[in-house]
Each structure stands twice: as C-alpha cells, then as structure tokens.
Amino acid sequence: MSLLIHLVWTFALLSILAVGGGTAVLPEMQTILAHQFGIDHTQFVHIYSVGQLAPGPNMLMVLVIGYQIAGLIGAGVVLLSFFLPSSILCFYIGRLWSRFGESPWRRSIQNALEPISIGLMSSGVYAVAKASIVSGTTLVLALVTLYLILRTKINPVLVILGSGGFGALLMTYYK
C-alpha cells in the first residue's frame, strides 16, 4: 500500500512539473525510478523506447513503469497520477483564462518556459543517450535515426522498428 502511495506522490509531482510536455521530466523520472523504485537506467531506457512505438500521447510508457513496479494496479495508479493533476490544473486555468481574457503575461510565461523546457529536453536526451549509446553500433543507429527523422518524412515508428531489427542483427555478429 505504501508503495502505491509512493507511486501516486512521485508521478503526481512529475505531472505538475512537466513544463512544456512530458519529455521535460525524463531525467528526473529516470533518477527517481533508479533510486527509489529499483528500475535501473537500462531498463528505463528500454521501457521509454518501446513506448515510442505506441500511438497517442508520447508518455504513455509510464504505464509500463507502473506495471513493472506494482502490476496492473500500479499501471492504473501511475496513469491516473501522471495525467490527472496536470489535466485538472489545465481545466481550471483554462476556465479562468476565458473569464479574464488574454493577458500579456500569458505570452511572457509561455516564452519564458520554452527555453527551460528545451533545456530539460536536452537533459532528457543526455540521460537517455548515456543509457542507450553503449557501443559503436548503437551510436551509428542513433545518428542514422537522427538523420532520417530530420531529413526525411519516414514515420518514426518504422525507423525505430528497423533499428531494433537491424541492430539486433549487427550486435549478434559484431557486438
């Protein structure tokens, strides 16, 4: 029971701190999960990565983390605590906004949060990269993906699946 309460508290806090979207909390989530819930960095990055194959909002992989920690109940608890707090906040602020109208401060706050959120996403890239780029092969796969996403219109899901298959093949022979 205390494990579930700990999960609720952790993910509710991450929900409220998700400035500019879910990926901003990736490094914090990775650290907390390693220190407090025994999910190591490699496991975390694997779960994050397979989550990218799913349709819908891109942080649904938190469900897998909940499942891994406390089974189906854990998955449900994490889903609610990660999505409810920010949604409720947005609901009420949204209503206040339509009552008070647009203020120059809203634009200012949005502009101010953008670079913070980019900085946090960069930390996310760094955190994920440290756990996933562990060999020459994985480095090449990451760079090829970066190139394909920036320069072509291939669906990212296909690139990720291709990298999984191709990577497994390469690593079997070259390690």
Added chain:
Amino acid sequence: MSSQIQGDAQLATQVKSPDLSDLFIQFLIIGAVSFGGGIIAYERILLVEKRKWLSADEFMAYLAISQTMPGLNSVNLAVLAGDHLRGVLGAIIAPLGLILPGSLFVLGIGMIYASAADHPSINLILGGIAAAATGLLAAVTYQISDTHWRHMKSLVIIVCTFLLMSILKLSLPYVILIMAPISIYLYRPSKS
C-alpha cells in the same frame, strides 16, 4: 437552396454541442492512429477542419494555454477543447478517448516486456530500439528548439537549465524554482 440553408442551420446547432459519444469516438480515433507522433496536427484537423468545432483562432488560443500549462500538450488541448464543447463531461471524455488506445497498446508491450526482458536476443532488439529512440528524441528536441539556439537570451536559459539538471544534478523542482523566475523576469511584458 432553402434546404441547403436549413442544412447549414442544422449543422450550426450541431457544431454548438457534439454528442459526448461522438466527441469520445473522434478523440479515440486520433489516439489509435497517431503512430509516430504529430498528435497536435491530428487534433487541429479534427477540431478546426473536419468538424469545425473550433475556429482557427480558438484553436490557437487553446494550444497556447496547453503549451503554457504543465502536462502533455496534446492531452491539455483535449481537456480544453472538451470543456469548450461539452463542459466538465467533455473535458473528461475527450482526453480519455485520446489516451485509451495507446494505454492498451503500451500495457500489452509492458506484459510482453515483463516476461521477455531477460531473453538475450530480445535485449539486442531493445538495444537497437533504444538507440533509435535516443536519435528520435534528439531530433524532436532540435526541431522544437527551432530558432532558440540563435537568441542569446534563450540560449543562456537552455544551457543553465541543462547544467543545473544534468551536471549539478539538482532535482527538477529546484531547477524550475531557480530558472522559472529568472526566465519570466527576462521575458516579462515590455512596458511600451
């Protein structure tokens, strides 16, 4: 001609308040087909073009609030659009539809992962998938940062945030408590 007008009038009243079930199903479809991201674009097509539930201006205003508030932009947008269209129930139903298909998908993955993660060849595949996901995240970060790299003000904030988080390893609440006031001060509305 008159039936056309009548049709338009009927359409206009429909536009005012869609069925809850219709709202749910439309967002459910987005939640099910949006493989590989781009979910905001799907929402725009639904809300502004396909059903005309929001005007382009309303959509942009809600998107701006979604981006300002914490949480996932696509989910926040569904909350605000749902509230606009059907009040509290709409604000619950729309995001629910959006996350339901992906949640089931991810849960399936989770069950497979929990039972197969120790298998060596599965681990090799996961290694390749993780490398690609890193490349994807780097690409998305680069695309979102757009012109920010060239502006001194935002570049400084980006770098400071990164240093506090990744090098000094402060926890996220502290990083935000330090950076948000500084950044909001730098971007405060000009008096003019």
